[in-house]
Amino acid sequence: MAADRAGFVVIPAGDGWEPIEVGESATSVYRRGAVFAKCCDVAGVPALEGERDRVAWLAGTGLPGATVVDWLSSSEDGACLLTSAVPGVAGIDLPSWGWLGAMETLGRTLRELHSVPDCPFERPLESVVAAAEDVVRRGAVNPDFLTDEWRERTPESLLAQVVAESPYVASVAEPGVCHGDACLPNVFFDPLTLRVTGFIDVGRLGVADRYSDLALTTIQLYDVWSVDPTPFLTSYGLTDPDRRRLEFYRLLDPLTWG
Known part of the structure; x- marks a missing residue:
């Protein structure tokens, strides 16, 4: 080198x-x-x-x-x-005609990832919250990662909301092998069959609450593809998602980058 x-x-x-x-x-x-x-x-x-x-x-x-x-x-x-290199096309570059099929295969593949046994890596909630506390303390929160509503509040108040919700989230957590940054640029698809060809940028991979992945994927589908993520959740096997946990992880994640 x-x-x-x-x-x-x-x-x-x-x-x-x-x-x-x-x-x-x-x-x-x-x-x-x-x-x-x-x-x-x-x-x-x-x-x-x-x-x-x-x-x-x-x-x-x-x-x-x-x-x-x-x-x-x-x-x-x-x-x-x-x-x-992982073959195929990143989800963010997939044409709109393939979005429905891609959501269905992604739901199945993410469920398969979450079910893999004997993962030696962990990403406990307390460590992720601690990372968010460090980012907020250093004044390093990137406002571009926040929604318009969140930008109207201080990072400290957003963190306080996360801390207040943490006991509930921890009490209902469903551990699985999570990608840790399950966004569309990090998942690749075969552009013809729409099967998942692989995940990239797995530096945050580890056992965590499955909702930490589900929250990021669903909000990406809504924000980037402008689609209802229900087909993804249904394919995953989740017909009645815990909206409280989805919102918790959607807020926590942008506070951890900085």
Whole structure:
């Protein structure tokens, strides 16, 4: 791997790597053919190691997705995770004619993910709330992640609502292997069959309340595709969702990025 300034890996060694825009990630991402390279500085190594281990574990479950191709690390420059590309089209780029079928296959596949046994990774609610507390304390909440209604309130008041609701949510939690950021850019589909071809960006994967995934997916379907998410929930096997939990996780998630 190579770096153009001390302490930050910018690109793996070799020619032909093209930079990729990756939204909210704190890493630099490149692609060469069917391989992606995600690179970080020294401070980001523990998180990238965690993502590496999650990619490898998920690949061993039989669910479709990426595989670890290589891992490069340096005590001075940081690290670089190389993974295979997931075939297909990201959900955010899927044409409208496929949305209904995609919702149905996504519901079944997410339910399958949530049911995988013996996951070694955990993402307990108390740790996620603690992360939100840290983001709010640092004044790092991104207003672009909030609804118009939430932007009219202070981050502190939003966090207080989360903390007040946490005991109820914890008392009814249904643990499963959750993606942790189950948004449309992170799930890929075969553009013809509409089957799910894999999940990407699994750095937050771990055992958590299934509603933490369901909340993000349903609000994405509503906001991005402008569709009623009922077919997704029905395919998942949920005909009477807990609206209170959906709203809780929809509010909690944007407070954890920052």
